[in-house]
Amino acid sequence: MKIRYFDNAATSWPKPGSVLEAMKDYFLHGGGNPGRSGHGKSIGAGRIVLNARERLANFFNVLDPSRIVFSKNATEALNTALFGLLHRGDHVVTSSMEHNSVMRPLAFLQEHGIEVTTVKADETGLVHPDSLMKAVKKDTKLVVITHASNVTGTINDIGAVGRMCRKRGVLFLVDGAQTAGVVPVDVQRMNIDLFAFSGHKGLLGPQGTGGLYIGIDEKEVGPLMRGGTGSVSDREVQPDFLPDRFESGTLNVVGIAGLAAGVEYLLDMGREKILEHDSRLLEIFLDGFSRIPQIVIYGRQKPLEQTGVLSFKIQGISPSKAGEILDREYGIQTRIGLHCAPSAHKTIGTFPDGTIRLSWGIFATEKDVQYSIRAVKKIAGSA
């Protein structure tokens, strides 16, 4: 049975051949530890990392590539930003659509003297910039929201929020786990101060890669970890400059090599083409599902207003059972239940059962979508 992979919001598959080649090439011909020595293998590894930083900077319109720091995933990047910025007495505003990568750090910080205001999104998962900004007070330090929900794919108007935050003098952190490599991001035009991204989703890199763009004075952000950086080796205090301040310990160079190839693949394809492709497939899904009466769809249900993510349920059959049948009988791999975002499910009214989430990427085809619609129709008909 042919596998139809519809869980790209969790991690993208397949990866371009060039990503695999870059990783293989690093092991065959590279292999050194960047920034640790002046020999060829160390410098070669350093060049791979520099190249990746420059490509990512180009991709997000960052002028100084040292402002991109690598992490193992978006979660680590978000934790770096949240724990590095917020201190006792600070106020932070967020939305009800956040993933646990934001909600759990904030829940912890709330217990340690940080005030958190969570603004409710509408039932389609959209965070309204005006209602978000109404929660901003005099002592608000930070606004943190997701660029797009991992549950509904709903894309927030980051540009509008960024503009308002800049005007009010509030820092703006964006969770780009679902949008990096899907929705074009321009940190300057969107007034984004900090942008956390995943490397293994839309950017097509391997797992274990991600990063944080730091657009503010790096000394305002405390590092999450401290340790060896290869620099200032005569001192036992953490370097205060970029990127070393946030990159303690040996980097995942083989992963970063793959990530750079993934970004290059997308740059060659054209950043604007990705969401267009995802939206074209969304329209086919929406059209097909509208003919199945037992189906309830969540989210915006509009092309270009959501990523390649579609959450739905089939009335009369639990999401977990439906997902099991899709996988076992049709080879369609989805995510079912609660997608690490309980508050988002409460917002759209799908708590505690959750949804069936289909999420596709640039390698999905119309045929895959048509096949999936037929499968869902059969399951719905027998429910």
Added chain:
Amino acid sequence: MARKRKNRIDLRALEGVVTFFGSHHALRAEEVLKKNGLQAVLIPGPREISPNCGVALRFEYSRRAEVERLFEQFFVHYEDIHLYPDQG
């Protein structure tokens, strides 16, 4: 063999040494200078002029002003620039 020697950069002609705090900036400095037609060679950082980064960069000292301008333009942060001829 003779050809190889001909292509080799004469380090003695590169009397300037830039030192850096971190390796990102050293590698970016090398790339920026080379892309702009200047000679640049990464060398192990001489301990007697800086305890910081493991690598430093040799360049033509006579073009120091141009180098400093490029570093500013391309966000290359460096520790210091030295006149430090190669000891051979």
